[in-house]
Amino acid sequence: MRVPSSIWLAPALLVLLSCQNSHDRMLKQFDRLKSEETDRYNIVYAYAAYLSTTRSITPEQAIPLINEMISCGYPTEARYCIDNLERNGIHSSDLLALHGLCYQHELQPGLALADFEKALAGDPDNEKIRLLLDNAKGAESPGSQAEKMLDRARVLMAQKEYGASDSVLNAILELDSTSHHAVFLKGLIRLQGEEYDSALCFMKLAYNIEDREEYRHHISMVSKVLEGEKLISGDPLSFPGYLQKSRGLASMGMFIRAQETLDRGLEKNPDQMNLILAKALVWVQAGQQETARQYLWEQERRGIVIDPSLKQKIFVNRQQNSE
DSSP states (O other), X not given: OOOOTHHHHXXXXXXXXXXXXXXXXXXXXXXXXXXXXXXXXXXXXXXXXXXXXXXXXXXXXXXXXXXXXXXXXXXXXXXXXXXXHHHTTOOOHHHHHHHXXXXXXXXXXXXXXXXXXXXXXXXXXXXXXXXXXHHHHTOSOHHHHHHHHHHHHHHHHHTTOHHHHHHHHHHHHHHOTTOHXXXXXXXXXXXXXXXXXXXXXXXXXXXXXXXXXXXXXXXXXXXXXXXXXXXXHHOTTSSXXXXXXXXXXXXXXXXXXHHHHHHHHHHHOTTOHHHXXXXXXXXXXXXXXXXXXXXXXXXXXXXXXXXXXXXXXXXXXXXXXXX
16 A cells, blocks of 8 residues: 655654644644554654644643554553653643553553552542552452442442442443443433433443343333423424323333423423323322322312322222232
């Protein structure tokens, strides 16, 4: 394959451009090199030239480039770049941890361990750095670490610390990309944030890794929520969309959000019997039978006629499900 002659000048030109170009423009330069099928060494050389000379890059912007250099098999060059970034006043605990990772790839475990310990001291809550340190110490097997981290992610979710939990799950997936538990929990986090499309993607991915009834159930219910949202968007004054969405949410134990959905539907259709009965049913599903009875009594008091057999069915179904 003939290599374009412009490539041989590219790294030197990139050095000059780094003094005046924004980071986004530099990334476009790198993408151009890749589109021209530049060999891996010259791309890494271009990265190194940029990282070693720029003073306007942030640690967060530098990390993906450093990671790519390491994954391409150039840990020593990546480590030199981190050293140069440090000299230029660009540093962070994550960069220091990557410095240690370079040493690990260079088979210098003592130096790697020292970097990991120093990096964690600077950012004690960083799960990725803690994982690197634990691996370097060889204190636990990767599987044991992943289990402990899953427990921590679940605790954080229970405390509604969704961002922190998601970071722990990312660290788990770096350790084991096939952890269906971690992937599914990432879906649950998106579910809490009402990112239903994203939640469905993660849940389907978890199901593809491991066929589990829980995953199938959530995929079905999130799909029902999305179908309901589509119906609401198409006709906000009609009740079926609110009913469909609330059923999906309630079936996943999201009773408050299901009630909120039904409330929005009842604002449009105050006397809609299906929505009224659904609201009572959600309370029953949540174990609040007396609240459901009170709600139905209030509806009848304001003149809504409710078939007694339908009321009885709501409470009987709950009783049968609990037996």
